[in-house]
Amino acid sequence: MTELESLPSRGHLLTEQINPASINLDQLSPLALVDLFNREDQATLTAIANARDALAQTIAETAARLRQGGRLFYVGAGTSGRLGVLDAAECPPTFCSPPDLVQGILAGGESALVRSSEGLEDCYADGVAVVGDRHINGKDVVIGITAGGTTPYVHGALDAAQAVGALTVFMACVPLSQVQRQADIDLRLVVGPEVLAGSTRLKAGTVTKMALNIISTGVMVQLGKVYGNRMVDVAVTNRKLLDRALRILSDVTGIERPEAAALLERSGHNVKRALLMYWSGLDAIAAQELLDQHQGHLHAAKAAATKAGVTS
Template identity: 80%
Template structure:
């Protein structure tokens, strides 16, 4: 028989409460359902706005750690963990980062991406172990993602990471008075109760994805992976990305597509290097050396070489 004393109710959590706006969800027409979702999803934007300072603090602190050789880890279970894995996986093609710079850790590993293994979220000790297994150190950043805020797996990892001096960030969709956390940075995305009670893959998941987009993109901007609003460190690995690289070069230099293709080839298919070669007349090796001198910051390298 189930031990109810060992299973306290979590109905007090914001993410588990019943939304009065959707009490008759099962009786709505499809159009009414879509309209209600649209109305409720507006709360994700308000939640992001309310967390703006914590998000900015996370960007600054994470970029500082990565500049010094650190890594960024996302960790979570279920939807929260999958969103972290997704954001991490998108960094190498978007910003040409090494695969180990931003890593997503999901309770249950790769198998849990396509098959539910939410039972593993209850294992605090597994969270502790993964910090050891990934050799997380004081240089690194660990962002623990848990919509309801109570996931033992995430708390185990945060506690273990904090013990070794890593920067710890807690991201949850419940207020701090419901679930306190002693992480270095505390991000609360308060979207309110879900339309489908307790289904945090909905508003909570949307707000989490938005927050991760902001953090990873903001960090990469700080690291010089962006020039203006162009992804100048894009990995040219397929026809779509080759076309994007050529368009960046033609737009920012004014040369035609054929000349851009030649420049890109001479640069070793590195858009940032190609731009600096065009603006300075340097060859690929010299352009890369100049970028290295300025920590990959294209604006600074261009100004140093041309004064503009």
């Protein structure tokens, strides 16, 4: 028997099945095609709602690990891996988090971001090896992302992560009845067959991006990176972000933009520190010390300043 003849079929997987709603896809007008996609994409919202408990658990347990010095890793291949890399890359500018706090691991490395290397997803040993390469340990969190649930590279990484005591999350777009996997958290995002059969960059990719948005933002909220719904840990690295920082200071405090600019300058271009300085009258060093005492949570630091009678 040849290798091709012995290759197991994946046709039973939900992500590979034929969608009856798009059986005449090649005959649709552009407008009808757009309407079809719009109808099918509603399934992503339902999938997120159905996974609410697992998403919440992932946020809570990941934040707990990161507070203790752990890191968050997304591991995937193809579209799934690229989405993990994208979400990780957006955390430092949005939340001023250290670049190594949230990391995306893609089968094939950086070159696979722009050039398809889908064949590398079949290497279980590479998934095992990357856990050692990144020195993943019991403080860390590894989220394995695989739309169809069968990617050997992801399973290798999850097995190795479990062996060192890391928290493991299995994120897949197939039901438990089709693919079972031992993990600390089982996160299923079931969106049904794709409009273009087997093309998991579509609904599966969309719902994966939605889930990662929720997880990373939720974790950062838990870590005190947000005040209200403002990104008060924004990294002021370009004109757009400088403008955002000044608007946050003006909106939250009611001061005019020139005063906000001066306050931001005195704070060392740190919005969270600037806000606490404004409310407490503390200098930048004392404000940062108070924030550090409350793990970066601005509400808690402000309350402590009020209790101590140092708020203006």
